[in-house]
Amino acid sequence: MNNKRIDLSSVVALLVVSVFACISYFNQDNAMNIIRVVLENGYLKSAIVIGIVVIIVTHSIRVKSKKDNGVFIIKSGFKPLDVFLSCGTYIAVSSTACSLMEGAFVQQFFGDIQYFTQFSNLDVYVLLGVASLLIWYVVFHMYTLAGELVFNASEVSPSDKNMHNNGN
């Protein structure tokens, strides 16, 4: 009997990445121009910032305080402060990364504006990689938190042995 199952989510991921690769290969100029517009007009930055605020605030309201598995970067114990500081940290990281990515991308692939005049080509490529990694980190973390929001979790309360023995 064949017990091998197809991992649907991996297949979908493979297809999506293939579509991205095809788009950027067959339509490189248009893709680059669109990315430039997205970065220069701050669409990516705005989308990430809105996502961060919505997800962190919703998560802090909906998921019980007991369930604290690394949601907040800073844990002072006072929830509103934790939410504020966590939002601030994620926003600072992602907006800086978007700005660095914009500068490195425009300088390396268009060359009409020189953002980093004293940097060598390698430095700018590394900058692009690091900025991408930071954005990946923030987006992936938000995806994880959003995933926790969609689970339909039941509320837990303490009980005692008598209730257990009575079959309740």
Added chain:
Amino acid sequence: MKLYVTAPSNNKKNLDVYAESRPELQSLIGSEYLSVEGITYHVSQVFAEKGQESAPASAVIGGAIGLVGGMPGVLIGGAIGALFGNEADKKEELKIQAFNRS
């Protein structure tokens, strides 16, 4: 990782608490017995399972960000994203095993 109990009707009930082990869960709840939707369970009846697959989503995020580097960027971003996601999945698997052994 998510924690669950199996109800008498064989339905899994996800819990809104998070703990790395059963003793930690007991300490969080304040009792070795917990009530979920009116039914009382012992902490030994709580098990952990995988919450969500990280690798596919991570690969897609990596691929999308890699668009700034053209076709090679998408492939490299997708591959690195999948690697990181796979690593996160492995760590989660270890946490699940540790909880279920505790």
